[in-house]
Amino acid sequence: MDLNNQFDAELGDDILENIKENGYHIGVIEGDDYLPAFAFSIGLYKSYQHPEIIVFGLPMEMMKVTINTLCDAVKKGTKYKANTEYNDILNKFPVKFLEVNKAYYSDYLRYNSWVYDHSNNFPAVQLVWTDNKGNFPWDTGFNSKWKFNQPLLDRNIDFKFYEDKDLEVYTTKYTFKGNPIRWVYHTKDGGWEFHSEEHPDFEDAQSIRLSELIKMDPTLNQLFELNYGKFATRKDLNSPWGIYDHNEEDE
Template sequence: MIESSRVCRCVICHDYGDRGDYDDADRGVVDNVSAYGWSVTGVPADEQGPGWAYTIGRWHSRGEPELAMFGLDLRVMQSCLNILGQRDGLADGQAHDDVVNGYPLRLRAVEPDWFRAFFGQGMWFYRHPPIPFLEVVWPDRDGAFPWDTGSLTQPHLWLAPADHPRGVWTQDV
């Protein structure tokens, strides 16, 4: 579990001397965080596996955990993360039944050993992680969550990598 005391060492709060080296994606994140409080980074699905999306900036702007979602269409995940991103007090174990019409979402705390595999741009932004991340977990069409069925359509980042079932989500860990 991540220590909850808030110390922000992000690229906005601290000059690491490399601001002239930012690429367009880096500048876009900084601009979005400055303007809106967070940015959503999407990693599209490819031949190696499903896509995912995650927020960057909630910890900086609000002292709130970052959010991550996996295995759905990028636009759907970005929309869900933006809806949840506006909320305060998000925590491990919470249920949110009003984000996706007809489907409940659950929040699970992400084990820090997953950060490098999935949150590279977030690691760049914060420089001194870990910072808290919550995985936004969605059910299957029958309303069952991965912990009920063992499904690997989304990773089980609340587990340590050594305890996660082998599959598409564990190839870079």
């Protein structure tokens, strides 16, 4: 299942068939060098009036088994509650379920919305796991190596990027003059450039914190999934983004 591609009608039929026969379907999205893998249920609310469940950043097989185990427990009557800690799900390490903000549904639960008649009329919770010392991602001592492995879908709807809010990114003086950003590049080494023009004059380059730039133009949140070595362009603020591979030889 690839959420970045157009809807797969054949896959949609398989999802509906699995829900009809088993009560739910398990969706999996493979990760890459930038984005974490994740797995999620489809149909729990339709079949059992239980929130759908999503989990990020663990080994793929572990996530599939975990979601399947949770779904089977729901079939037998278990109800997992948001903002409640559980110690019997992931090898006795604490986990907690967070209520997913619906602002994230179009990013991670698009097939769920399709099942529910192209609507967001279903609840969802995120299973959040701890590091090997029992720290949650919001705890000060959480292992920094796993910092970006699981976005927290109950918060930060005004800043969806995986990076730190204080990350310095490049733009030009024309952005500060009010020109709309129409060209965005996520470099292969993880840097970001946001410009009003496709080939900016770097004598005009200025740096700004990523969070400040997003406040200036919240529509940039649409590009939080832009991968390394990709660039995005649009005609104006009301136009959709086009995503392309960046070829440095063209510069």
